[in-house]
Amino acid sequence: MAPLALYATVANANRIAAVCEQAEAGGLSPGVGLAEARARFPGLDIILADPPADARLLTALADWCDRYTPLVALDPPHGLVLDISGCAHLFGGEKALMDDLLARLFQQGFAAEAVIASHAGTALALVGPGAPSIIAAGEEQAAIAPLPVTALRLDATLTAMLRRLGLKTVGSLLSLPRAGLARRFGEDLLTRLDEAAGRVFRPISPRRPIPELAAERRLFEPISRVEDVERVLFLLAERLRDDLARRGVGARRLELSLFRVDGQVNRLTVGASRPVREPGHVQRLFRERMKGLGEEFDAGYGYDLVKLAVFEAAPMPDVQTDLSGADAAVDAFGGLIDRLGARLGEASVLRIEVADSHWPERAECWRPVSAGEAHGSAARQSLAPAGAPRPVRLLALPEPIEASFEVPDGAPLQFRWRRALHLVRRAEGPERIGAEWWRDAGEAARDYYRIEDADGRRFWLFRAGWADPVVDPEWQLPAPRPAWYLHGIFA
Amino acid sequence: MAVSDAWPAPPADSPSARARSAANDTAAVSCRNPALARLREQIARIEGQPVARLEQADETATAKAAPRRSALALYSLGCAAADAALGGGFPAAGLTEIHLDETRNGGTLAGFVLALAIRFGARPDKPVVWIGDSLAFSEVGLPYWPGLAGFGIDPSALCIVRTRRLEDAAWAGEEAAASSALTMAILEVRGNPARLGLDGTRRLHFRAREAGLPFLLLRQSARAEATAAPLRLRVRPSPAALVPDLTDHQKLIGHPVFAVTVEKSRDGRPRHFSLEWNPHERRFDPLRPERATALSRPLAAAPVDRPDPARDAGSLVALQRAS
Numbered sequence: 001m002a003p004l005a006l007y008a009t010v011a012n013a014n015r016i017a018a019v020c021e022q023a024e025a026g027g028l029s030p031g032v033g034l035a036e037a038r039a040r041f042p043g044l045d046i047i048l049a050d051p052p053a054d055a056r057l058l059t060a061l062a063d064w065c066d067r068y069t070p071l072v073a074l075d076p077p078h079g080l081v082l083d084i085s086g087c088a089h090l091f092g093g094e095k096a097l098m099d100d101l102l103a104r105l106f107q108q109g110f111a112a113e114a115v116i117a118s119h120a121g122t123a124l125a126l127v128g129p130g131a132p133s134i135i136a137a138g139e140e141q142a143a144i145a146p147l148p149v150t151a152l153r154l155d156a157t158l159t160a161m162l163r164r165l166g167l168k169t170v171g172s173l174l175s176l177p178r179a180g181l182a183r184r185f186g187e188d189l190l191t192r193l194d195e196a197a198g199r200v201f202r203p204i205s206p207r208r209p210i211p212e213l214a215a216e217r218r219l220f221e222p223i224s225r226v227e228d229v230e231r232v233l234f235l236l237a238e239r240l241r242d243d244l245a246r247r248g249v250g251a252r253r254l255e256l257s258l259f260r261v262d263g264q265v266n267r268l269t270v271g272a273s274r275p276v277r278e279p280g281h282v283q284r285l286f287r288e289r290m291k292g293l294g295e296e297f298d299a300g301y302g303y304d305l306v307k308l309a310v311f312e313a314a315p316m317p318d319v320q321t322d323l324s325g326a327d328a329a330v331d332a333f334g335g336l337i338d339r340l341g342a343r344l345g346e347a348s349v350l351r352i353e354v355a356d357s358h359w360p361e362r363a364e365c366w367r368p369v370s371a372g373e374a375h376g377s378a379a380r381q382s383l384a385p386a387g388a389p390r391p392v393r394l395l396a397l398p399e400p401i402e403a404s405f406e407v408p409d410g411a412p413l414q415f416r417w418r419r420a421l422h423l424v425r426r427a428e429g430p431e432r433i434g435a436e437w438w439r440d441a442g443e444a445a446r447d448y449y450r451i452e453d454a455d456g457r458r459f460w461l462f463r464a465g466w467a468d469p470v471v472d473p474e475w476q477l478p479a480p481r482p483a484w485y486l487h488g489i490f491a
Numbered sequence: 492m493a494v495s496d497a498w499p500a501p502p503a504d505s506p507s508a509r510a511r512s513a514a515n516d517t518a519a520v521s522c523r524n525p526a527l528a529r530l531r532e533q534i535a536r537i538e539g540q541p542v543a544r545l546e547q548a549d550e551t552a553t554a555k556a557a558p559r560r561s562a563l564a565l566y567s568l569g570c571a572a573a574d575a576a577l578g579g580g581f582p583a584a585g586l587t588e589i590h591l592d593e594t595r596n597g598g599t600l601a602g603f604v605l606a607l608a609i610r611f612g613a614r615p616d617k618p619v620v621w622i623g624d625s626l627a628f629s630e631v632g633l634p635y636w637p638g639l640a641g642f643g644i645d646p647s648a649l650c651i652v653r654t655r656r657l658e659d660a661a662w663a664g665e666e667a668a669a670s671s672a673l674t675m676a677i678l679e680v681r682g683n684p685a686r687l688g689l690d691g692t693r694r695l696h697f698r699a700r701e702a703g704l705p706f707l708l709l710r711q712s713a714r715a716e717a718t719a720a721p722l723r724l725r726v727r728p729s730p731a732a733l734v735p736d737l738t739d740h741q742k743l744i745g746h747p748v749f750a751v752t753v754e755k756s757r758d759g760r761p762r763h764f765s766l767e768w769n770p771h772e773r774r775f776d777p778l779r780p781e782r783a784t785a786l787s788r789p790l791a792a793a794p795v796d797r798p799d800p801a802r803d804a805g806s807l808v809a810l811q812r813a814s
Binding site: 332333335339340344350351355364366369389392394395396417426455457458459490491 | 595596597598599601602603605606616617618620629631632633634635636637638639640641642646647649650651652653654655659662663666667670671672673727728729730731741742743744747748750768
């Protein structure tokens with residue numbers, strides 16, 4: 001197999017960006033020009049580097065690392081920071097966790113190094129070949145003192161300047177007075193130094209939201225059948241139920257993470273219209289979700305870790321049921337909504353709400369249904385609008401029609417919509433609706449007509465934006481012909 | 492194949508029709524005696540009576556198991572002519588198909604269905620679920636809040652399920668048909684998809700009947716095909732009524748009017764009726780003949796011995812250029 005190297009274009013020059021072990025052993029190092037590398041190593045296999053693909057791989061690895069802790073942060077271009085506080089005992093201690101992680105990564109073909117320290121800054125500075133694996137709390141300064149200043153990840157000019165001044169190790173920086181360092185090299189150097197020495201806390205930003213509760217199950221034999229996944233899911237939901245009950249909450253949004261043996265992670269998210277706690281209910285929600293996936297549900301070689309996390313919880317008071325059966329009806333409706341929402345997506349199950357706008361398209365808004373609101377909305381009984389009648393169905397976009405009408409600005413006499421001719425028998429209007437100038441300044445006002453055609457169909461038409469300015473100075477948009485649209489259909 | 496269509500309705504004066512009316516008279520007796528009802532059903536099966544009668548007997552037999560179904564078998568629309576045409580009232584449980592000639596009449600269909608939902612008592616804690624695929628909704632538009640409120644229904648009592656594919660809509664319809672928490676379920680599709688053929692409609696009908704739920708299957712621009720629904724209607728638009736107290740102003744558009752044709756029913760006779768929906772009172776009014784005429788007073792006859800009277804000047808029309 002030929003040695004491999006990647007090149008990238010840096011400052012208008014093609015330079016080697018990364019090399020494999022074989023090429024490295026042969027004497028090639030990153031930074032060499034592409035032409036020179038080709039000349040020196042005729043058998044070298046050189047390909048263009050693909051940073052977005054590297055980023056995707058790193059993200060996939062971060063997903064995979066969710067099996068150790070929910071707090072995984074990216075450290076581009078090829079590092080990950082895992083906050084394992086409170087997680088290590090699950091794997092038999094910090095050392096065992098790190099060994100397990102490195103062994104699994106090695107099996108997947110990654111060359112990885114790891115350092116465990118009390119501070120993220122210390123670990124990031126130390127990580128590299130030949131580093132001590134675990135730094136106990138309080139030993140950070142001693143550990144980082146022999147490192148070269150490049151370990152602090154300063155920018156290149158600053159690093160070069162420090163080297164020129166003879167400050168080659170972190171220890172030499174630590175021994176200098178701080179005020180002078182800050183004056184000479186800026187605050188950034190001190191921050192980096194303090195982070196690495198564990199004197200200040202370096203926050204990490206986890207990639208994914210932190211679940212409120214999570215339960216997981218590790219499987220020695222990978223499972224791939226949907227029924228097995230459902231059974232494991234039921235057991236996990238049973239474990240979560242007690243925790244939820246202790247907090248007096250129920251889950252509104254749940255995520256099931258399925259860790260495949262080959263490192264890929266499948267995630268399924270379901271939302272419930274009201275807080276749920278019962279394992280059977282949770283299982284039903286995910287069952288519909290998996291059915292909705294159909295062919296996309298690909299277990300590969302099986303899952304060896306299943307994790308159920310609650311991302312959103314809501315208070316769930318213990319209610320006493322009565323004999324009237326009213327609660328049962330709400331429960332049944334909630335169950336139906338959840339099943340539909342889990343399979344079709346929550347954006348498919350909608351209810352209409354009134355919005356505060358006179359512009360016809362914005363007079364309503366669509367929201368996903370949540371069954372808990374059903375009772376509340378009974379109180380605010382909607383009142384019929386007192387103004388002019390409105391159609392029961394509104395087209396998503398007004399459709400242009402060809403209309404003949406009384407000039408200059410009368411009602412339409414006949415019009416052609418979707419290639420069918422409609423003769424207008426009765427017309428009411430116009431009702432002028434002005435645009436919302438505070439939202440879209442250029443929008444023209446509309447003159448709406450409610451018309452009935454010869455067969456008795458009733459439509460809502462409007463004329464946009466034109467009339468003779470002499471007749472009607474209010475119109476602002478001159479256009480060659482007035483544009484007519486059909487916007488709604490009356491009952 | 493077509494179970495219910497295979498039995499032509501017997502003429503009214505035939506012996507079997509007389510027997511049926513006798514059976515209806517003794518329905519009260521059979522209610523009290525389930526064993527007798529079961530025997531009757533068996534005899535009816537042996538004799539090969541129409542399915543409609545079998546279903547009725549079946550309902551009486553299982554009256555104890557599902558008292559709600561038998562008690563609410565038919566629901567009055569509040570209009571005698573319509574109830575008579577529907578054979579006593581609108582079915583309170585099970586599948587009903589409503590067809591539409593052309594998609595552009597979708598407003599009439601929506602109005603009729605919403606009026607039915609109001610009659611059935613839709614409210615926010617016992618809502619109406621309206622399912623449709625995105626094609627069906629995009630052709631005639633989605634329900635509109637101000638319009639719904641003006642029509643008399645509380646818009647928060649309506650739950651819209653809009654699916655991407657027709658298969659999903661059909662699945663959602665079957666889920667909703669089995670739910671007891673709804674006032675009514677509505678499934679709107681375009682045409683006659685194979686998924687909602689005889690088998691699909693039978694499944695919907697049985698589920699809805701078990702749950703005691705009225706289920707409306709709306710078909711835009713559909714052919715009349717074999718269906719398991721006991722009742723199939725066709726709705727057509729009709730000129731709106733004149734505005735009450737303003738009958739001189741004939742240009743004004745009053746309450747909506749629906750022209751309904753009963754295409755398939757238990758007694759098998761096609762019927763027609765027109766209903767006017769009163770959004771303020773939330774009730775159906777029969778179409779009164781004096782409202783149907785354009786003018787409240789008869790016109791004076793044109794004189795026969797005079798020249799043709801001058802017409803109005805007419806109105807100027809903006810025509811498209813012919814080029």
